[in-house]
Amino acid sequence: MKKIVLDTNGYTRLLLGDEGILDVLAKADIVWVPVFVLGELYAGFCGGNKEKENRKLLERFLQKPTVAILDATQETAEIFGQLMYTLKAAGSPLPLNDVWIAAQVIETGAVLVTFDAHFQKIPGLRIWRP
Secondary structure (H helix, E strand, O other): OEEEEEEEHHHHHOOOHHHHHHHHHHHOOOEEEEHHHHHHHHHHHOOOOOOOHHHHHHHHHOOOOOOEEOOOHHHHHHHHHHHHHHHOOOOOOOHEEEEEEEEHHHOOOOOOEOHHHHHHHHOOOOOOOO
Protein backbone atom coordinates (compact mmCIF):
# COMPACT_ATOMS: atom_id res chain seq x y z
CA MET A 1 0.00 0.00 0.00
CA LYS A 2 1.53 3.24 -1.09
CA LYS A 3 -1.25 5.65 -0.02
CA ILE A 4 -3.27 5.20 3.13
CA VAL A 5 -5.90 7.16 5.00
CA LEU A 6 -5.81 6.66 8.74
CA ASP A 7 -9.14 6.43 10.57
CA THR A 8 -9.54 7.54 14.17
CA ASN A 9 -9.39 4.03 15.58
CA GLY A 10 -6.33 3.29 13.44
CA TYR A 11 -4.53 6.22 15.06
CA THR A 12 -5.64 5.02 18.50
CA ARG A 13 -4.32 1.53 17.78
CA LEU A 14 -1.04 3.08 16.61
CA LEU A 15 -0.64 4.72 20.01
CA LEU A 16 -1.26 1.34 21.64
CA GLY A 17 1.63 -0.11 19.62
CA ASP A 18 -0.44 -2.31 17.28
CA GLU A 19 2.11 -4.20 15.16
CA GLY A 20 -0.12 -4.31 12.08
CA ILE A 21 -0.61 -0.53 12.14
CA LEU A 22 3.10 0.08 12.67
CA ASP A 23 3.88 -2.18 9.72
CA VAL A 24 1.41 -0.60 7.31
CA LEU A 25 2.56 2.92 8.24
CA ALA A 26 6.20 1.97 7.74
CA LYS A 27 5.45 0.74 4.20
CA ALA A 28 3.32 3.72 3.12
CA ASP A 29 4.60 6.50 0.89
CA ILE A 30 1.94 8.84 2.26
CA VAL A 31 -0.29 8.63 5.33
CA TRP A 32 -3.21 11.00 5.19
CA VAL A 33 -5.09 12.03 8.31
CA PRO A 34 -8.48 13.45 7.28
CA VAL A 35 -9.53 16.72 8.85
CA PHE A 36 -12.62 14.83 10.05
CA VAL A 37 -10.42 12.36 11.94
CA LEU A 38 -8.60 15.29 13.52
CA GLY A 39 -11.94 16.65 14.72
CA GLU A 40 -12.84 13.30 16.27
CA LEU A 41 -9.43 13.09 17.95
CA TYR A 42 -9.62 16.64 19.34
CA ALA A 43 -13.12 15.93 20.68
CA GLY A 44 -11.79 12.84 22.41
CA PHE A 45 -8.85 14.77 23.84
CA CYS A 46 -11.22 17.33 25.35
CA GLY A 47 -13.07 14.59 27.19
CA GLY A 48 -9.96 12.95 28.59
CA ASN A 49 -7.55 13.72 31.38
CA LYS A 50 -4.44 13.75 29.13
CA GLU A 51 -5.44 16.44 26.67
CA LYS A 52 -2.05 18.19 26.56
CA GLU A 53 -0.12 14.94 26.22
CA ASN A 54 -2.45 13.65 23.49
CA ARG A 55 -2.18 16.90 21.53
CA LYS A 56 1.62 16.75 21.70
CA LEU A 57 1.67 13.14 20.50
CA LEU A 58 -0.63 14.02 17.60
CA GLU A 59 1.44 17.08 16.64
CA ARG A 60 4.60 14.95 16.67
CA PHE A 61 2.88 12.37 14.45
CA LEU A 62 1.65 15.04 12.02
CA GLN A 63 5.23 16.38 11.68
CA LYS A 64 6.50 13.12 10.18
CA PRO A 65 7.59 13.57 6.55
CA THR A 66 5.18 10.91 5.21
CA VAL A 67 2.14 12.22 7.14
CA ALA A 68 -0.19 14.94 5.87
CA ILE A 69 -3.57 16.37 6.80
CA LEU A 70 -6.22 15.67 4.17
CA ASP A 71 -8.59 18.59 3.67
CA ALA A 72 -11.97 18.34 1.97
CA THR A 73 -12.41 19.58 -1.58
CA GLN A 74 -15.33 20.12 -3.91
CA GLU A 75 -14.67 16.64 -5.32
CA THR A 76 -14.85 15.27 -1.76
CA ALA A 77 -18.26 16.91 -1.40
CA GLU A 78 -19.50 15.43 -4.68
CA ILE A 79 -18.38 11.93 -3.70
CA PHE A 80 -19.87 12.44 -0.22
CA GLY A 81 -23.23 13.39 -1.77
CA GLN A 82 -23.30 10.30 -3.95
CA LEU A 83 -22.31 8.05 -1.04
CA MET A 84 -24.95 9.54 1.26
CA TYR A 85 -27.62 9.07 -1.39
CA THR A 86 -26.56 5.48 -2.12
CA LEU A 87 -26.32 4.49 1.56
CA LYS A 88 -29.67 6.08 2.39
CA ALA A 89 -31.37 4.42 -0.58
CA ALA A 90 -29.95 1.06 0.53
CA GLY A 91 -31.08 1.63 4.11
CA SER A 92 -27.46 1.42 5.28
CA PRO A 93 -26.60 4.75 6.90
CA LEU A 94 -23.14 5.32 8.37
CA PRO A 95 -21.97 7.92 10.88
CA LEU A 96 -21.68 11.24 9.05
CA ASN A 97 -17.94 11.69 9.65
CA ASP A 98 -17.29 8.20 8.32
CA VAL A 99 -19.04 9.02 5.06
CA TRP A 100 -16.77 12.07 4.69
CA ILE A 101 -13.73 9.90 5.44
CA ALA A 102 -14.85 7.31 2.89
CA ALA A 103 -15.31 10.06 0.29
CA GLN A 104 -11.72 11.17 0.86
CA VAL A 105 -10.44 7.61 0.54
CA ILE A 106 -12.24 7.23 -2.78
CA GLU A 107 -11.06 10.65 -3.97
CA THR A 108 -7.40 9.87 -3.27
CA GLY A 109 -7.47 6.25 -4.41
CA ALA A 110 -5.98 5.30 -1.06
CA VAL A 111 -6.59 2.40 1.31
CA LEU A 112 -8.48 3.06 4.53
CA VAL A 113 -6.84 1.81 7.72
CA THR A 114 -9.73 1.25 10.11
CA PHE A 115 -11.23 -1.28 12.46
CA ASP A 116 -14.84 -0.21 11.77
CA ALA A 117 -16.65 -2.97 9.88
CA HIS A 118 -19.43 -0.65 8.70
CA PHE A 119 -17.10 0.80 6.04
CA GLN A 120 -17.59 -2.49 4.19
CA LYS A 121 -21.08 -1.24 3.25
CA ILE A 122 -19.44 1.12 0.75
CA PRO A 123 -18.90 -0.61 -2.59
CA GLY A 124 -15.44 -0.16 -4.03
CA LEU A 125 -13.91 1.30 -0.88
CA ARG A 126 -10.42 -0.08 -0.43
CA ILE A 127 -10.03 -1.21 3.19
CA TRP A 128 -6.88 -2.51 4.86
CA ARG A 129 -7.09 -6.04 6.17
CA PRO A 130 -4.81 -6.75 9.12
